[in-house]
Amino acid sequence: MRIKMRIRRFNPETDSSPWWGEYWVDVEATDRVLDALHQVKWYQDGTLTLRRSCAHGICGSDAMVINGRNALACKVLMQDVGDVCQVEALRSMPLIKDLVVDMEPFFAKYRAVLPYLINEELPAAGERRQSQEARARFDDTTKCILCAACTTSCPSFWANEDYIGPAAIVQAHRFIFDDRDTAADLRLRALNDVDGVWRCRTVFNCVQACPREIDVTRAIGEVKLALMNGGD
Amino acid sequence: MIHTHKFETVVVGAGGAGLMAALYAGQGSDTAVLTKLYPTRSHTGTAQGGIGAALGNLEEDRAEWHTFDTIKGSDYLADQDAVDIMCQEAIDVIYELEHMGLPFDRTPDGKIAQRPFGGHTSNFGEKPVRRACHAADRTGHMILQTLYQQCIARAVRFFDEFHLLDLLLSADGQACGVVAYEIDSGDLHVFHAKALIFATGGFGRLWEITSNAHSLTGDGPAIALHKGIPLEDMEFFQFHPTGIYKMGILITEGVRGEGGILRNRDGERFMERYAPNLKDLASRDVVSRAIYLEIRNNKGIDGGRYVHLDATHLGRNVVETKLADSAEFCKTYLGIDPALEPMPVQPTAHYAMGGIPTNVDGEVQRNAQGAIVPGFYAAGEVACVSVHGANRLGTNSLVDLVVFGKRAGKVAATYCQQNDWAELPAETWEPAQAMLDTMLRHAGNYNVADLRAEMQSLMMDHVGVFRTEEGIQIALTRVRELQECAQDITVMDKGKRFNTDILEAIELRNLLDLAEITAASALARQESRGAHSREDYKARDDENWLAHTYASKMDGQISLDYAPVTITNHHPKERTY
Numbered sequence: 001m002r003i004k005m006r007i008r009r010f011n012p013e014t015d016s017s018p019w020w021g022e023y024w025v026d027v028e029a030t031d032r033v034l035d036a037l038h039q040v041k042w043y044q045d046g047t048l049t050l051r052r053s054c055a056h057g058i059c060g061s062d063a064m065v066i067n068g069r070n071a072l073a074c075k076v077l078m079q080d081v082g083d084v085c086q087v088e089a090l091r092s093m094p095l096i097k098d099l100v101v102d103m104e105p106f107f108a109k110y111r112a113v114l115p116y117l118i119n120e121e122l123p124a125a126g127e128r129r130q131s132q133e134a135r136a137r138f139d140d141t142t143k144c145i146l147c148a149a150c151t152t153s154c155p156s157f158w159a160n161e162d163y164i165g166p167a168a169i170v171q172a173h174r175f176i177f178d179d180r181d182t183a184a185d186l187r188l189r190a191l192n193d194v195d196g197v198w199r200c201r202t203v204f205n206c207v208q209a210c211p212r213e214i215d216v217t218r219a220i221g222e223v224k225l226a227l228m229n230g231g232d
Numbered sequence: 233m234i235h236t237h238k239f240e241t242v243v244v245g246a247g248g249a250g251l252m253a254a255l256y257a258g259q260g261s262d263t264a265v266l267t268k269l270y271p272t273r274s275h276t277g278t279a280q281g282g283i284g285a286a287l288g289n290l291e292e293d294r295a296e297w298h299t300f301d302t303i304k305g306s307d308y309l310a311d312q313d314a315v316d317i318m319c320q321e322a323i324d325v326i327y328e329l330e331h332m333g334l335p336f337d338r339t340p341d342g343k344i345a346q347r348p349f350g351g352h353t354s355n356f357g358e359k360p361v362r363r364a365c366h367a368a369d370r371t372g373h374m375i376l377q378t379l380y381q382q383c384i385a386r387a388v389r390f391f392d393e394f395h396l397l398d399l400l401l402s403a404d405g406q407a408c409g410v411v412a413y414e415i416d417s418g419d420l421h422v423f424h425a426k427a428l429i430f431a432t433g434g435f436g437r438l439w440e441i442t443s444n445a446h447s448l449t450g451d452g453p454a455i456a457l458h459k460g461i462p463l464e465d466m467e468f469f470q471f472h473p474t475g476i477y478k479m480g481i482l483i484t485e486g487v488r489g490e491g492g493i494l495r496n497r498d499g500e501r502f503m504e505r506y507a508p509n510l511k512d513l514a515s516r517d518v519v520s521r522a523i524y525l526e527i528r529n530n531k532g533i534d535g536g537r538y539v540h541l542d543a544t545h546l547g548r549n550v551v552e553t554k555l556a557d558s559a560e561f562c563k564t565y566l567g568i569d570p571a572l573e574p575m576p577v578q579p580t581a582h583y584a585m586g587g588i589p590t591n592v593d594g595e596v597q598r599n600a601q602g603a604i605v606p607g608f609y610a611a612g613e614v615a616c617v618s619v620h621g622a623n624r625l626g627t628n629s630l631v632d633l634v635v636f637g638k639r640a641g642k643v644a645a646t647y648c649q650q651n652d653w654a655e656l657p658a659e660t661w662e663p664a665q666a667m668l669d670t671m672l673r674h675a676g677n678y679n680v681a682d683l684r685a686e687m688q689s690l691m692m693d694h695v696g697v698f699r700t701e702e703g704i705q706i707a708l709t710r711v712r713e714l715q716e717c718a719q720d721i722t723v724m725d726k727g728k729r730f731n732t733d734i735l736e737a738i739e740l741r742n743l744l745d746l747a748e749i750t751a752a753s754a755l756a757r758q759e760s761r762g763a764h765s766r767e768d769y770k771a772r773d774d775e776n777w778l779a780h781t782y783a784s785k786m787d788g789q790i791s792l793d794y795a796p797v798t799i800t801n802h803h804p805k806e807r808t809y
Contacts, residue, residue, distance in 0.1 A: 011727060013727045030566075049733075053447045056479075056561060058277055058557075116381035116384055117381070122331055127326075127344050131342050135335060139368075
């Protein structure tokens with residue numbers, strides 16, 4: 001089938017502002033949006049720039065706005081985009097070129113929640129024991145691939161880019177609710193900040209955007225509850 | 233603009249091996265990590281089923297059994313001393329990953345959960361054993377995340393989105409740095425180092441149907457080859473039996489580990505004929521060949537080039553909890569619910585057993601006699617230790633990454649403490665700059681995507697699961713023509729900022745150089761062993777070919793040399809499953 005790709009273009013070396021480029025592609029119904037973008041890049045305009053790697057929704061490189069919604073280009077099929085597929089870079093992130101944004105501010109927020117297990121005590125031998133129930137408690141948030149689809153879909157983030165955002169809270173949740181970790185208080189304190197978890201207004205855009213189907217708003221709610229029940 | 237940096241250890245690649253190496257090198261030397269992606273985008277993250285270690289959490293298991301299975305799986309080409317180290321050290325390194333926070337699934341008594349996997353047995357081949365430690369079917373994701381988390385905790389220095397362009401050797405042949413291209417700015421960076429660790433991963437993009445990421449273009453081994461370093465056992469490339477039909481996306485072996493069954497168009501469980509004992513859990517090379525033979529005998533589904541992987545009898549709970557990601561791939565890309573319908577699968581190019589030759593400390597060898605390149609290390613899929621020989625067992629790639637990443641990092645740190653800085657060669661960034669300038673200026677006759685597609689299709693047809701002299705020769709001749717064509721291309725993007733157009737052209741040249749070496753190594757080996765299956769030489773030939781290939785290229789000529797396999801306890805036997 002023949003579909004029109006409408007792609008928001010920007011080359012920092014030649015353009016003063018972004019513009020819309022239009023390209024026709026011949027695709028199979030089961031092709032990915034990523035395949036259509038490759039068709040443009042490989043056979044029509046080599047300057048079209050995007051990030052991608054695994055092409056099956058695991059590496060998190062190709063989050064972008066597709067027909068108005070955040071998604072991974074490798075997880076949306078052309079049969080689901082309609083007659084025109086409109087693609088643009090993630091919102092509220094510094095634009096570098098075409099579909100590529102500066103991810104550093106996003107990763108800075110990730111680092112701010114201390115995204116690593118903190119526990120100075122090691123067992124004498126073997127693994128730490130953890131019950132199946134305790135392991136299941138944070139399973140959902142271990143799925144995060146740091147693609148930024150959730151954070152950049154959030155109106156609270158659009159309004160205030162200092163908001164730590166759903167992805168960083170998901171990462172904090174993964175450790176706060178891991179019973180092997182001893183630093184939940186540290187993380188909760190960081191999230192109790194004016195730009196922390198309370199800026200979430202439960203709009204649920206993040207849940208729609210998450211390509212890993214993480215129940216992001218629920219995770220944020222659990223962090224809020226933990227704060228109310230004794231975090232400082 | 234040229235930038236210069238000085239770090240005692242420079243790691244190239246930020247997948248499991250690179251991050252593990254960086255954690256250990258960083259304990260004894262000033263360390264930096266370069267990656268052409270962001271670390272969390274690395275392909276380790278797509279590994280699914282598990283990481284093997286004889287923890288014995290659910291039933292009796294021993295490292296010696298793991299060693300035996302790995303050697304048998306390798307079709308006796310693995311170096312047995314190296315395999316022994318890997319399987320012994322796997323146990324402690326799994327506990328170390330758990331201590332770092334890796335969220336393994338748990339047994340009812342809270343230990344790390346384990347499941348069966350292809351080729352893993354108890355008591356030297358007697359019956360399948362639960363050895364693969366897993367975290368749902370996203371074990372690789374959890375390993376990558378956990379190691380990156382630890383790197384953040386220890387403030388490891390990263391240079392994200394830096395593309396490797398050149399390897400620097402001193403006048404007396406020591407490794408002393410790399411040249412990298414900063415993707416955002418287009419600037420060149422010279423990294424002066426005492427120790428250099430290549431952990432750049434594999435090169436599955438040589439083939440048309442592959443489970444590998446677009447970024448797996450073999451930049452590390454190609455650049456090493458350009459500098460006169462041989463590549464070992466390149467004719468052995470694993471085709472995983474169960475890639476999604478036409479797309480190549482991996483469906484984990486964990487599906488069969490949990491009881492999934494391969495069926496042909498008659499609904500027959502055909503693996504019973506090829507591997508009466510282990511059936512669907514035989515080694516990957518065996519299962520991939522069986523699928524090809526079924527398809528050739530018109531037993532593919534509806535006469536097509538695929539068979540069915542049936543998990544419908546496992547129940548929705550198993551499919552959605554233990555095999556969640558595979559189930560989701562099927563739903564997203566095929567509209568199929570594997571709890572209700574079988575999955576269409578075909579073998580997919582998956583893993584390089586060959587690569588840059590190293591010893592068990594990750595030290596890179598410059599010839600078949602084992603002489604090393606001082607200061608140069610390699611670990612993970614890019615390296616050939618060799619622990620996988622002619623065919624890798626499932627879960628052993630992850631074991632390899634962490635065990636040998638750790639060893640390389642430790643040894644590199646010690647090397648830095650004991651050695652002074654080698655002097656950089658007279659030219660550092662100049663050849664890379666000249667290449668970039670020429671590529672940008674040249675108005676050529678060929679398109680990168682066309683050349684790449686033709687190479688991938690040639691390799692799939694002639695240097696894939698089954699091979700013949702005639703076919704390999706066709707591929708080799710045409711690949712050499714394509715190498716010429718790749719000098720006559722047009723790079724459309726002439727800019728400095730985020731020029732992925734020029735990078736794809738450079739990656740294509742790297743792939744073509746590896747295609748040539750792979751085909752030349754395959755042409756020479758006149759036997760069938762593991763993943764290298766020659767229809768004109770059907771038997772394994774231990775008398776003549778129990779040897780590692782070392783292929784190098786000097787002045788445009790490929791030369792092949794051979795080194796003996798290290799045999800300790802397990803003498804080659806006929807391999808049946």
